[in-house]
Amino acid sequence: MRAVTFQAPGEVRVEEKPDPEVGAPDEALIRVEASGICGSDLHIYHGRVPVEKGFTIGHEYVGTVLEVGADVERVAVGDRVLGCFHTACATCAACLRGDYHRCESQRTFGHGSHLGNLQGAQAELLVVPRANLTLRPVPSSMSDEAALFAGDVMGTGYHAVAHAGMKAGDTLAVLGLGPVGLCAVQAALTGGAVEVFAIDSVADRLAMAESFGATPVHLTEEEPKKAVRAATEGRGVDVVVDAVGDPAPLAMAISLCRDAGTVSGIGAYAGKGEVPLGLAWLKGLQLRLGLANVIAHVDRVMALIEAGRLDPTPLVSHHMRLDAAAEAYALYDNREALKIVLTP
Amino acid sequence: MRAVTFQAPGEVRVEEKPDPEVGAPDEALIRVEASGICGSDLHIYHGRVPVEKGFTIGHEYVGTVLEVGADVERVAVGDRVLGCFHTACATCAACLRGDYHRCESQRTFGHGSHLGNLQGAQAELLVVPRANLTLRPVPSSMSDEAALFAGDVMGTGYHAVAHAGMKAGDTLAVLGLGPVGLCAVQAALTGGAVEVFAIDSVADRLAMAESFGATPVHLTEEEPKKAVRAATEGRGVDVVVDAVGDPAPLAMAISLCRDAGTVSGIGAYAGKGEVPLGLAWLKGLQLRLGLANVIAHVDRVMALIEAGRLDPTPLVSHHMRLDAAAEAYALYDNREALKIVLTP
Amino acid sequence: MRAVTFQAPGEVRVEEKPDPEVGAPDEALIRVEASGICGSDLHIYHGRVPVEKGFTIGHEYVGTVLEVGADVERVAVGDRVLGCFHTACATCAACLRGDYHRCESQRTFGHGSHLGNLQGAQAELLVVPRANLTLRPVPSSMSDEAALFAGDVMGTGYHAVAHAGMKAGDTLAVLGLGPVGLCAVQAALTGGAVEVFAIDSVADRLAMAESFGATPVHLTEEEPKKAVRAATEGRGVDVVVDAVGDPAPLAMAISLCRDAGTVSGIGAYAGKGEVPLGLAWLKGLQLRLGLANVIAHVDRVMALIEAGRLDPTPLVSHHMRLDAAAEAYALYDNREALKIVLTP
């Protein structure tokens, strides 16, 4: 089969590899019909996340089941399925608490040996362990493109809002309108947010957020804090989603949040950062940080997509062939694409 | 002033009464511009809830502030305001927990001496105690008719869903499509329900629920349990709202709910009733019963109405003059009206 | 091996059976060193819960691992282990929500083919499926007798209190001082209850509850409602645990609970029952019913037992040999024993 492999920082390549096979009884073999390129793939592409040379990358996918192990019950051969970006054991202390994203033996597709040694989804074939936990049949009315998002980006947008405890009638701000931020905007509005301030500096992304129903605020040409204050009697919003992930956005998130509100830090932080702790403390904020728990949300997210209440398809800016992966990564790295879908 | 008073079971009358005045520093005097007739008014009309002869009834209202006591800060003279159907002390053990609806010195408008001796809102003037807690200025874009619902019926619909812990992506069933049930349908959809089964036996109400986005199910001509099972892979819905309130609907609610789901019993129960406890126990259900905590929800409900996410106005079937109150009650009692708004 | 089997209502027998073997890779074979007789075993004994003639019964056990399948990681051969009374798939919709007790393919040990066809633990050997989920190594400091309770009776007592949302500083009432009620008393006090009213009509059980720190109240010789009211400024307790399970105790539970409080119905209900719904509704109660989710609690319960914060051993009234099972059941049925531990 053909597969997109990491070679070196800035270099990915489509290579011919042996067809993978079902090993354990809880595995399924999938013929991948669409895969996505995600912001986290760029971390690999830039060499910030170490992956072995020749490792197949990619973790967003939809496809058809070709074979299943003896214990697989949730999906059957011939089913069109979607999957989550990682697997979990379902039985460790973290999984028992429902924290599948912190599974003690978590394995992420396409992230090399240090994250579970699971070959990636930007390929023609994919073996999925723990299939009962992470695969779902796709309803016939749902397009591949929509299904592709349920187990990763849209699941992350949903998590950003749900994990913050948002209630219908709340106000929100979303910092950063990449795919995750835009999905968080949709998730917030679908869950009953009365106003969502969507903050970024890219006009197209602001326009897309506005088309979803958000109030666009330009990060530098407008004054987000002023805009939020004006619309909330000076209080700030109930929930701020930081979909960027550096200390600077976190500082802004803290400034936009009302007293005793919640900042949902879904954007990846790294290293140390200077944080306005004094302000966060005075306001009595909760900062809820970390990767999304998409396995916990995938059934609800799928149902919302199927019902047309969430619709990630406008985020797809480019369709490319798997063979054009090198070009696709270069384009994505160049920030010319919002979301690229690869098909075999 | 003129006021609608209870006289005897089946008899209300518009009487001339002395104008009420602001007494305590936390009170406000309101010129009532619209008031509603509610299902609970019928309990009084039928004599099931005892109210003194001559007591002014009614507890849904919108109006303009004529005068305020020294401690009133939340609203000012001249403000158009809406109010909640009851007041609370804000400091007892129940209020401290946020259970304003179970305030130890709760007073409900228009329910006679046994519920706090607070003259009702179906009148030209109304004195509102604890004005800071229960009054809100009405945004200029919001109609009287919409505002009228925020502190009672729509607050109850919102509570039915929120108190059940509904999450975006859940499925629901709502039993009974009176005003509360219809508001619960809206609240569920606004909060991200993917499917709401709206169950009643009145065609017009089913049609209205459908126009809101629900799946109508006729109580007797269809088989609610079968319909719900078919759409939920046999599991039942995550949340059932019982907006009727007798043991029979509760039994159906229990049968429609999925394992470990929640039944939100917002419809008034009375006396004792035979309940399929064995089934509820086997399923591991939570039954959350009781009156709505509208004071806790009123700001969010107002925001949702203002944003157009909730719209109670289609429920108003009749506009009548305060002077026609006797006729209005007879009509409502006859089930010819869904919601009657009285204006002076 | 020898095993206690159901023969007919009122008749159990120790029989010789073939030694069971590890089949699937997630199974473990246990040499049972102690097993308990539980209230639910009596339902089988009485013929109320149908079990095939010759089926091995029992679901409380502690023992040593003799053999494990290839996927078992949590316990190893030679480990002394405790187990939960049922298994779960860990991946169905219910398990994903953390409701392991409502697993769609739940299997309970020793309850015949209609509850999963899993041979019971009152035997010399036991095969445990899903070993990673339901088995735990027992700390060396913990006695067999204490360990025996973690995955069933004490887990149920813990659940009764935790599932009700009890907070440190709350007051409680526990109705019914069988093993589950007594464990709930301990769990409540350990979690910070300031006063626990322990209600029963058996003097020994009242005395044991008192020795744990509860306030004993005789069901008929005293007036539970009066006692509770007097101690709570007339309000009632925050949480009532009904560890009996008939409609009559539920009615008392509703009467003892404060406004907006919670009744935790852990005792098994069956069929239909007349419930004072009007009072429950007026009070705004939550009734949380059903079997305990012991898998979700087992690690915390074990830790509390290990720390000496929970101590189920006083509940053990009788030690008997496995061979004396028929006598043991007769004794238990006769209400002469609080808890019987069987050893090979």
Added chain:
Amino acid sequence: MRAVTFQAPGEVRVEEKPDPEVGAPDEALIRVEASGICGSDLHIYHGRVPVEKGFTIGHEYVGTVLEVGADVERVAVGDRVLGCFHTACATCAACLRGDYHRCESQRTFGHGSHLGNLQGAQAELLVVPRANLTLRPVPSSMSDEAALFAGDVMGTGYHAVAHAGMKAGDTLAVLGLGPVGLCAVQAALTGGAVEVFAIDSVADRLAMAESFGATPVHLTEEEPKKAVRAATEGRGVDVVVDAVGDPAPLAMAISLCRDAGTVSGIGAYAGKGEVPLGLAWLKGLQLRLGLANVIAHVDRVMALIEAGRLDPTPLVSHHMRLDAAAEAYALYDNREALKIVLTP
């Protein structure tokens, strides 16, 4: 009356002032019988929190009601009472959500005009506004010294643990064993913590924590991270309470916490600080920051003290006369006292 007043950084003085009087109908006049010196008083003493020259300081007190306004119902003349360190309006958006500590018109006793202009409790007489919300009669069995803590330091310790969502069976670490940290240790153990690592560098405080049941860990002579890891199978604790409040302790708190655990930052942060955000994000932590919501907890905290489940009295290291306030502040500033109680 005599009152302790702020004069200048490092200087407080006992001055004669006119007796205060009840003004508004919701006020009570208290004869103060004991008051405490608190860590936050030191912020004033050091000039970090600006207070007007001559302003009476102090916010922990117990005393007897001398006079009440017309609306005061919760306490009566002659009652011995305790109070919370601040008042709240009970009706603003924050209070309605139950966030009394973030009341939009919050007033703190003894903190000058910028925190509500409320004269302090280190005086012979005190006027308490919103008496129904913040005063409680003290049970006769409770000493003045114990009562003094319920509305401030012990309420803060309780909050640190409760706001973190601690469950019975959890493990904790408490950083900083000043009065708040020591109270958090007690609150954790009372709520069912199985092990509490109490971390500080002062031997006496470590010894006191140990006497409460905690596992003492010397901050520098031992290795807290190693100790915690060893006792938790390498996972870290479920909840970390940071009762110190600088970025350095927060970094340690993050390192001690298990994946998806909670850090409760009750110690006051100021300004900006460098935080290991990458680690907090990888672990998926929640940081819950801010002042305690003591009004929400005061009834439970009082009940726990009355039941002997919490006992703050060992923390009182010094009893001094109000007239010796200058000396008391110098001693406290010198870290020679854990807690000083002033009596008239």
